[in-house]
Amino acid sequence: MSAIEVKGISKWYGKQKQIAVNSLTFEVKKGEVFGLIGPDGAGKTSLFRILTTLLLPDSGNARVDGLDVVKDFREIRNRIGYMPGRFSLYQDLTVEENLNFFATIFGTSIEENYNLIREIYIQLEPFKERRAGKLSGGMKQKLALCCALIHKPTVLFLDEPTTGVDPVSRKEFWEMLGRLKDQGITIMVSTPYMDEAAKCDRIALIQKGDILAIDTPENIINSFPEKLYRVQTEDTGRMLKILSEYSSGLYAYASGEYVHIAFNDNLISPQEITIVLREHISSEVSPEEIRPNIEDCFIHLLRA
């Protein structure tokens, strides 16, 4: 039995029936870390809310831990842990009070499941008298994770848990998710950060309510069909303009301090591109071939 089974789930809003989630079907296996990767407005939060029984789907059905999200919503609420995207805890309660409160509401106590949260809570313990509103962003997310975990859920839903958190804390946060997975908890996590995708067992790339691809990060990268080169430049705008005027057989986009150029090497050769760039930009540019990352795959899928 899968931890999460989604069959043809759709959700639309308003009179215009604006599609938020478009007939999605997928499964999440037990003990898996499943990533939902997509930009803001892709439908991630709507999907989360349907699976956590907070929204009714307009069509299709879904099961979490074998229970129907519409019919058995009460039982599901006993079993899952959920950390919403804008979850900010109770700012005027201390760390310990927040944790105690959520433990009691879920019918348990900190002591009972302490081993589950110990590694996270140890970092928070020095600040346990501090009010949640006075914690740093990373600390807040750790506390929120503790609160979502305290009742030992079978499935954990984390909606953009690392948005607005510094890179070091983000890294720590993902290490914690790895340890939770070792405890057998199924985790469904969404993120707009492509670099975090590689840390999931399987990912779904999602855009405007549709799944563009769903596989292991490795397979998704391997299925990238084109050649990918990158060039370092100081004038990204100019380079992108030149490349777009040069040929329709390639596409280029900025990625950090580089410009990524993807093309079909049956139509265009890397040498041609080098020549064009040296002629128009500078004799020193030298494109190098790279292995695509998830972001490159995402951009490729968006164009397809």
Add this chain to the structure above:
Amino acid sequence: MKQFMAFVKKEFVHVLRDRKTLLILIGMPIMQILLFGFAMSNEIKETKVVIVDQAIDNSSAKLVARIDASEYFDAEIRDLTITDFNIEAAFKKGDLKILLIIPPSFESHILHEGSAQLRIIADASDPNTASLLTTYLTSIIQDFQKDNLSIQTIPYNIEPEVRMIYNPQLLSAHNFVPGVMALVLMLVCVMMTAITIVREKELGTMEVLLVSPYKPALVMISKAVPYLALSWINLITIVLLGVFVMGLPFNGSILLLFVESTLFILTCLTIGIFISNITSSQQVAMLISLMGMMLPTVLLSGFVFPLENMPKLLQWISNVIPARWYYVIVKDIMIKGTGFMDILKETLALLTITAFFFIMSIKKFKQRLA
């Protein structure tokens, strides 16, 4: 039960840690009572009245003395011609509310013609005060007439003997203390309860509470408990201030007042919960509470404007305003000292309103986000 206690404890922490709001909630009734009691009193006391005495004779002197002696007026005499005293300018300056002109030969007119005229000019930009002042002044003049001229031939005389019961001194405290009680309890219960529940929605904590085994209906109830406690504190403060500072009598049963007040508090809490169910932002919740509840409470409960003088339609509408009934209950218990049977109708009205909003809240209640 353990969960419920933990939730209520959390709510108390919210209320107690928000010092500023707490101070306002506790301080508001005290301030309102003092404000209504001392600043916004509509009793007339030692009001300045300018008397232009053009007669300067025996009768006019007697009349002036009589006006000055009354506790309502403080006479200031300007004699001679009007020309050196600009009436309009004095009124425009604002410190003069009423003016009395005694024309020349006042006494000789009375004695020889059997009738004399006086002119009263009042500043009616505040119509209530103006009519009160003229009434008082006219009655003094009538007394004067009766005393001085009873020797003259008046065929018969009807003398009404007026007795004001329950509030013989016509103290305005009898009116506003019950009004302030209704107002404060309404404010604390309706607005604060609505805001505190909607705040959880805004913070995103409501989502987590929904996705928990804790029953969402219990969330509402637990959040209302601290405001019930706060309302009791306010109730006690107002009653104590009313009795010991404002000199209000307490003729009825304290227990009955407490029970009826608790019923009113529950009515307000249900309305607050209902508002929180139909709104999703704190601003909207506050606006609905203020416009939808506070305004009708002030205008239509009979505490500022007498209901009897209103158009039939407004009188009808006032029936669904809980404060209108509570206001009568408090007045009856505290001032008249009536028992439960006499306020049965009002109690039933409150119960009906509570039941209505309770059922509506349950109907509007969402187990999910949308």
